[in-house]
Amino acid sequence: MSCPQGNITSNTEFISIIHNPAAQNFTDLVRIQLPSPNWRAEVWNHVTQNFTGVQSDILTQHHMNNTGYALDLDYDMYLPYRLLPNQVGFVRVIKTDNATK
DSSP: OOOGGGGOTTOSEEEEEEEOOSSSOBOSEEEEEESSSOEEEEEEETTTTEEEEEOOEEEEEEEEOTTSOEEEEEEEEEEEOOBOTTOEEEEEEEEOSSOOO
């Protein structure tokens, strides 16, 4: 499946909405599919009412056919996020000049 953000090449940032529909606290990793590895994340802080930078990792996955020819690449950003039951959170993803280290 193509990354929806990859369809609009002029975007330098976008916001992903995260929802916890469970009755328990969500304290796991959030995954956001990206068009390239050159992005960083900020999460909405409900206490200070602003976006705060957060540490994230980007996983690059190569898709190959049987002859070893690379068909496509996927980029998935993973970042920690804590949500209370039925809470909604926001992640602002901002394009950078370099890949996330």
